[in-house]
Amino acid sequence: MNSETLNTLDTYSKNKYKYGFVTEIDDERPKKGLNEDTIKFISLKKNEPVWMLEWRLKAYSKWKKMKEPKWANLSFPEIDYQDIYYYSAPKGFEKKPKDLSEVDPKLIETYNKLGIPLEEQKVLAGVAVDVVFDSVSVATTYKGELEKLGIIFCSIGEAIQKHPDLIKKYLGSVIPPGDHSFSALNSAVFTDGSFVYIPVGVKCPMELSTYFRINAENTGQFERTLIIADKGSYVSYLEGCTAPKRDDNQLHAANVELIALEDAEIKYSTVQNWYPGDENGKGGIYNFVTKRGLCAGKNSKISWTQVETGSAITWKYPSCILKGDNSIGEFYSVAITNNFQQADTGTKMTHIGKNTKSKIISKGISLGNSQNTYRGEVSFLRKAEKARNYTQCDSLLVGNQCGAHTVPYIDSKNNTAVIEHEASTSKINEDQLYYCRQRGLSHEEAVSLIVNGFCKQVLQELPMEFAVEAQKLVSISLEGSVG
Amino acid sequence: MFLEIKDLSVKIENKKILNELNLNINKGEVHAIMGPNGSGKSTLANVLAGKEDYEIINGKINFKDNDLFDLNIEERAQEGMFLAFQYPVEIPGVNITPFLHSAINSKKKRMNEAEIDNLSFAKLLKSKASDLGISIDMLKRSVNTGFSGGEKKRYEILQMSILNPDLAILDETDSGLDIDALKIVTDGVNKLKTKDNSFLIITHYQKLLDYIQPDHVHIMVNGSIVKSGGSEIAAEIEKDGFQKFQ
Secondary structure, three states: OOHHHHHHHHHHHOOOOOOOOOOOOOEEOOOOOOOHHHHHHHHHHOOOOHHHHHHHHHHHHHHHOOOOOOOOOOOOOOOOHHHOEOOOEEOOOOOOOOOHHHOOHHHHHHHHHOOOOOOOOOOOOOEEEEEEEOOEEEEEOOHHHHHHOOOEEEEHHHHHHHOHHHHHHHOOOOOOOOOOHHHHHHHHHOOOOEEEEEOOOOEOOOEEEEEEEOOOOOEOEOOEEEEEEOOOOEEEEEEEEEOOOOOOEEEEOOEEEEEEOOOOEEEEEEEEOOOOOOOOOOOEEEEEEEEEEEEOOOOOEEEEEEEEOOOOEEEEOOEEEEOOOOOEEEEEEEEEEOOOOEEEEEEEEEEOOOOOEEEEEEEEEEOOOOEEEEEEEEEEOOOOOOOEEEEEEEEEEOOOOOEEEEEEEEEEOOOOOEEEEEEEEEEOOHHHHHHHHHOOOOHHHHHHHHHHHHHHHHHOOOOHHHHHHHHHHHHHHHOOOOO | OOEEEEEEEEEEOOEEEEEEEEEEEOOOOEEEEEOOOOOOHHHHHHHHHOOOOOEEEEEEEEEOOEEHHHOOHHHHHHOOEEEEOOOOOOOOOOEHHHHHHHHHHHHHHHOOOOOOOHHHHHHHHHHHHHHOOOOHHHHOOEOOOOOOHHHHHHHHHHHHHHHOOOEEEEEOOOOOOOHHHHHHHHHHHHHHOOOOOEEEEEEOOOHHHHOOOOOEEEEEEOOEEEEEEOOHHHHHHHHHOOHHHO
């Protein structure tokens, strides 16, 4: 690698994180640490029914007996669960404000800065947004319009109050609290997140979106999202995330459950841009996320698309359980790691029903001193007649100090299964850079163009409103140009 | 002087490739360089374009009143230098439209000219493509990806005609082309030729020069130009080969 390339890489590694500001706002927190009192505090703050508190406490008692999963290709110091705040709410949110005039102007200002205006007239056309600040949902837009169609789009806290039957039936049905330590932890202390229910036969006419922001220091964020698409319905959902720059690591352990009934389709997209830490690997979010979708009914479909550019550590495997016959699971992923970021991400496709199909397209890009691992498991159970999987994992290395790893597991108990797996690892090619520059593009423009080209197959799966943003985000993760 | 190469010596990994090479090109001239394999022709093209693998041990190059060594690869391109590659590289996922659009605008920016908007660029690209017999379908594909040798070369000429360079260097553009493709490529060059731009055509064979009439022909052997003259030299090579110059 020649000197100019190294220089440019150097400017990448000074990558500026433009969402790193802190909002000075009074917040309300319980004592640090995790015990039954913390959970009771959260449950009380949320004014939850007794059954919910009991559910949480049961999860907590499971968590106490569990250890963190250690099989990932990640290294980080022991997480001290007693040194974390488990709840933080901007003051004045005991009751969710009815309209924006009741919201602290500083909060509105924060979201304006992040490019997420809360006033509906300014909101992205055709996108309904639920906004979660630390532990509480602060605003949900377009609610009225959606209600007319029978669509429920609200914070999970509100759903627990207003739709207890749906919550009791589905919460924890795809990710049981005892699945692993992070799901148990989330089940015990989850604070807010979004709830979506699409009634039978309804195609949701707009993108639903949740925007997560961690603001308070030493605070974990444990959001819980539950999406249910009833028979023959369709919904496309997008989540985005940012956090301020801080020297300490912050824990984020979310759980997302999707349920698609017969003939229903859920498209779930993530643009994850949590603070990744500085160029020496100090600070950043530990992102331990469990996302799982159940294709419960025949001909149902769940599609995950993720663009992962942030976080010091990403541990995340959005998965599909293909239970209904002819159901389809898809996973499209771009993961970019820079500096000292570590990502261990991939998917799990479990084929249970007949003629189930899954498709995995994973693009990993490693820069700086980062480590980027694709980990995937495709399994075919005994009754999964004529099931198919196609997997493609491509890794792109930029520089000499980073690593790319691919760990695919395939397990088939049915010999009619068809499995295709393709993988490639390449370095960014000096000849390509030379070619682009000879046409007059700068070195940075050329790298950005090549990387965007490498990711195109995945980026084009994003909802149109966000594809352009995601492309910019990919460029920003590579460049040092945005301050 | 438009392009002036003076006493240029260049090495790569301790091997001297160019040796005290001299060459002057004026505005509006077409020069051809012929030489056997390994004589340093492609090295000359890449040194002019600014590829960084080479060590310049001696000499100067002046291009449009700039010391060429003060400019990096993209600055040279923006100043109007274009290299049609011998082996154009594939760039998967990158479509020609945004690629060339960015390229032409980076040049406009350097020249302090107004940038071209999406619509005008799309029109320009379409009309130039149809001139060169390039289908709309081909414009939808990724740059050079999955192209045949001939398609790649035609693509190079398309890019050249869009960027409209002051100096176009064609590095063995004729290699791997059948007669039909060769004719399309050379027609493209001839159409582009004006009194304000210059061409440096590097070739192994005399065939190309049946279609493009050079004003000057140079024979290059062992990193130096050993003989210069008119198109009669090309005929001489065709008859006797390079042997007598080696």
